[in-house]
Amino acid sequence: xxxxxFVDMDxxxxxxxxxxxxDDIFHLDDDGKLQYVAEADDSxxxxxxxxxxxxxxxxxxxx
Amino acid sequence: MSGVVIVGAGLGGLRSAxxxxxxxxxxxxxxxxxxxxxxYNRPPLSKEALLSGVDVEGLQFRRKAxxxxxxWRLGAPAASSDLSAxxxxxxxxxxxxxxxxxxxxxxxxxxxxxxxxxxxRSVLRTATDxxxxxxxxxxxxHVIIMGAGFIGCETAATARKLGAEVAVxxxxxxxxxxxxxxxxxxGMRRRHERHGVHFHLGHxxxxxxxxxxxxxxxxxxxxxxxxxxxxxxxxxxTNTEWLQGNGLDLSDGLLxxxxxxxxxxxxxxxxxxxxxxxxxxxxxxxxxxIEHWNMPTETGxxxxxxxxxxxxxxxxxxxxxxAMPSFWSDQYDHKLQSFGMPGIADxxxxxxxEPDGPCIVEYxxxxxxxxxxxxxxxxxxxxxxxxxxxRSAS
Numbered sequence: 001x002x003x004x005x006f007v008d009m010d011x012x013x014x015x016x017x018x019x020x021x022x023d024d025i026f027h028l029d030d031d032g033k034l035q036y037v038a039e040a041d042d043s044x045x046x047x048x049x050x051x052x053x054x055x056x057x058x059x060x061x062x063x
Numbered sequence: 064m065s066g067v068v069i070v071g072a073g074l075g076g077l078r079s080a081x082x083x084x085x086x087x088x089x090x091x092x093x094x095x096x097x098x099x100x101x102x103y104n105r106p107p108l109s110k111e112a113l114l115s116g117v118d119v120e121g122l123q124f125r126r127k128a129x130x131x132x133x134x135w136r137l138g139a140p141a142a143s144s145d146l147s148a149x150x151x152x153x154x155x156x157x158x159x160x161x162x163x164x165x166x167x168x169x170x171x172x173x174x175x176x177x178x179x180x181x182x183x184r185s186v187l188r189t190a191t192d193x194x195x196x197x198x199x200x201x202x203x204x205h206v207i208i209m210g211a212g213f214i215g216c217e218t219a220a221t222a223r224k225l226g227a228e229v230a231v232x233x234x235x236x237x238x239x240x241x242x243x244x245x246x247x248x249x250g251m252r253r254r255h256e257r258h259g260v261h262f263h264l265g266h267x268x269x270x271x272x273x274x275x276x277x278x279x280x281x282x283x284x285x286x287x288x289x290x291x292x293x294x295x296x297x298x299x300x301t302n303t304e305w306l307q308g309n310g311l312d313l314s315d316g317l318l319x320x321x322x323x324x325x326x327x328x329x330x331x332x333x334x335x336x337x338x339x340x341x342x343x344x345x346x347x348x349x350x351x352x353i354e355h356w357n358m359p360t361e362t363g364x365x366x367x368x369x370x371x372x373x374x375x376x377x378x379x380x381x382x383x384x385x386a387m388p389s390f391w392s393d394q395y396d397h398k399l400q401s402f403g404m405p406g407i408a409d410x411x412x413x414x415x416x417e418p419d420g421p422c423i424v425e426y427x428x429x430x431x432x433x434x435x436x437x438x439x440x441x442x443x444x445x446x447x448x449x450x451x452x453x454r455s456a457s
Contacts, residue, residue, distance in 0.1 A: 015391050015400060017357070017440055020448065032442040049127070053078070053360055056105055056391055058124060 001042035004063040007034060011059035018051035018060060026051060065091070065160035067370065068151050070141045070305065071167030072096025075336030075359030077124055079165045084129035087298070088374060092133045093159060097140035097149065098189055101126070106356060108193040109217040110393055114224055116196060119190045122211075131299040141168065147329040151305070163370045166306070166325065166334040167363070170299035170354065173211070174247020179271030183278075186294045187218060196294060202226030205289045207280055209268060210296035211238035213392050216251065218294055219260050220394040224392055230288050232263045232280070233257075233297075240402065242390070243436060244426070250418025250438075258395055265290070299354065301338050316340045316352045321384040323366035324373075327347035331373040333366035335359055337351040345454045346404050346433065353388050353404075361386035385455045387448060401443050402448040405434030413438070423447075430454070 005025060014034050015060040016040065026036045027050055045062070052060035067083060069076045072094050080092050096102075103122040109112075112122065142154045144164075151159045167267040172186035185196050196218075200206065204227045208215045211233035222229045231238070237248030238255065252262055266284050270294070271277045280288050303313040309327070312318055317325055319341050325332040336359035342348040365384060372379035392399040405411075408426035416422030416438075423443060426434035431454070433449035 013391075013393065013397070013398065014441060016445070017389065019445070020387075028442040028445075032157060032440075033147070051126065055355060056104075056106060058122075061125070 003040045003042055003045045003048055005036060005038055005040065005048055006063070007036055008059045008061070009034075013057050013059075015056055017054045017056060021051035021054055022047040023038045046059040064161055065149070067092045067163045067164060067374070068159050068161040069094045069163065069164075069165040069167055069322055070151060071169055071336070071338075072098065072100075072102055072135065072137060073167065073171065073336065073359065074102055074124065074356075075170055075363045076165065077102040077126060077335075078360045078363030079167060079367045079370075080130045080133050080333050081127045082184065083366045083371050084127070084367075085234070085364075086368040086371035088367075088371040090162070090374070092130070093136060094133055095136045095139055095141050095159070096154065097138070098139035098191075101135065102191060103190065105188070106349040108190065108382065109187055109214050110221055112190075112193055113169060113197055113200070113218065113221045117190050117194045122190070124211075139295050143203055143237075143305055143307075144309060146309045146332060161330075162335070163331040163374050165334050165370060166332065166338060167339060168302040168305065170301050170337045173298045173300050174295065174296060175297060176388060177271060180273045180275065180277050181271075182276035183290065183327070184271070184272070186295050187214060196292070199292045200225045200227050200429070203228065205291045206230070207232060207288055207290045207293045208296060209233070209293060210298070211235050211240075211262070211264065212296060212298070213242075213390070215241060215294075215296035216255065216394055217392060218296065219255060222294075223258050223260060224395075228345075229259070230261045230263060232266055232268055232282060232288070234265065234267055234404070236264055236373040238262070238264075242406045244408070244424070246411065246413060247418050247422070247424050247436060247438070250422070251399075253419055254395065254397060279436050299337070299353075303338070315448075318350055320425065321348075321365075322379045322381045323362055323384075324369055331370055333350075333370050335362040336365045341368075342384060343388075344385050345451065346407065347430070348383075355388050355390045358386065383455060385452075387452060397439055398441055399436065399438050400444060401434060401436040402444060403432070403434030403451045405436055408433050415443075
């Protein structure tokens with residue numbers, strides 16, 4: 001099982017709150033732009049769900 | 064079993080319901096809300112939604128599958144409660160019985176009693192408010208914004224983008240001065256002024272002038288400003304009226320312990336979000352209400368777990384609550400972000416950049432670093448947050 005992560009980059013404002021919930025999945029690059037891993041092991045699901053919860057723009061979808 | 068009643072269908076209510084399910088509670092959950100909408104995201108109401116149109120369904124929070132069976136009583140404000148009888152009565156007269164109660168009824172905008180007409184005076188709290196205000200904003204419209212906090216400043220920026228003539232009237236010496244301090248507040252003011260916003264700081268509105276509706280505002284300095292619409296953003300009051308008569312201290316929201324439990328023997332009751340005056344071990348455990356967007360999620364998670372434990376006859380986790388307060392704001396193309404509690408600082412230091420440009424500001428008190436604010440430097444704040452999190456170890 002894997003978790004699929006999608007960030008709507010039209011909504012994302014690069015606040016980086018998600019990074020604090022799952023720093024192996026989300027990070028801000030040197031230009032302050034959000035980068036993320038689109039597929040992760042199912043063991044990461046809870047943290048990824050938390051990242052989606054705390055996104056101020058509600059830009060993260062988890063499947 | 065009558066289940067859990069959650070009063071408040073905002074973010075705190077939703078997260079509490081999800082946390083109850085996450086902690087294994089399988090009973091009935093009923094969420095009561097005064098607005099007719101499922102929980103939706105409010106911050107865009109002063110920004111994108113005000114600029115481009117209010118799509119409430121598009122603003123709704125993603126709801127976890129575990130809360131699909133939650134009963135939503137929307138457009139049904141709570142009128143009163145009897146905690147010892149374990150009931151909540153709605154305005155429509157229906158009585159809901161509960162085994163456990165979540166208080167998530169939040170806040171509403173404070174309204175000042177100012178003489179003169181009321182037509183033309185608005186607040187910006189709900190999707191309905193935003194739709195109303197949006198319909199009135201446009202090129203050349205004279206807008207007065209009362210209050211220079213985040214909502215006032217964000218609304219000023221959006222109104223300028225829509226071509227309105229914008230004046231901000233506030234008693235404060237600088238915009239957002241309490242969280243940001245005077246130096247950065249002044250920097251933010253100059254950003255707004257470069258975009259054409261006029262500030263009338265250190266003043267209040269003595270009266271609104273007009274026959275059938277507000278046409279202008281008389282300021283405490285004797286000046287008069289034209290107004291087609293007045294948007295009031297002068298703080299908040301807690302929605303606690305429905306809790307009166309239960310012997311609770313409602314002077315500043317509801318006092319809760321680190322588990323978010325309300326101090327009452329008569330029923331299992333927790334409170335979350337803007338209304339919960341909670342201790343935070345990162346900041347000396349002094350109970351405070353924190354009206355930041357991330358707190359309903361943080362307190363809701365804890366409160367849901369607490370209530371699930373109480374209803375299962377177990378002792379909840381009463382260990383320290385250590386959530387990191389955080390706020391962020393968009394004004395023009397500037398991004399402001401904060402961690403910690405800059406508002407409690409007694410020493411403020413600009414450590415990088417300048418107040419008119421990208422910058423980082425540190426906030427200290429006797430205990431050390433208590434907060435940080437970055438303007439257009441978001442990616443550099445992570446080490447500060449990490450440092451602030453270590454405060455729990457001390």
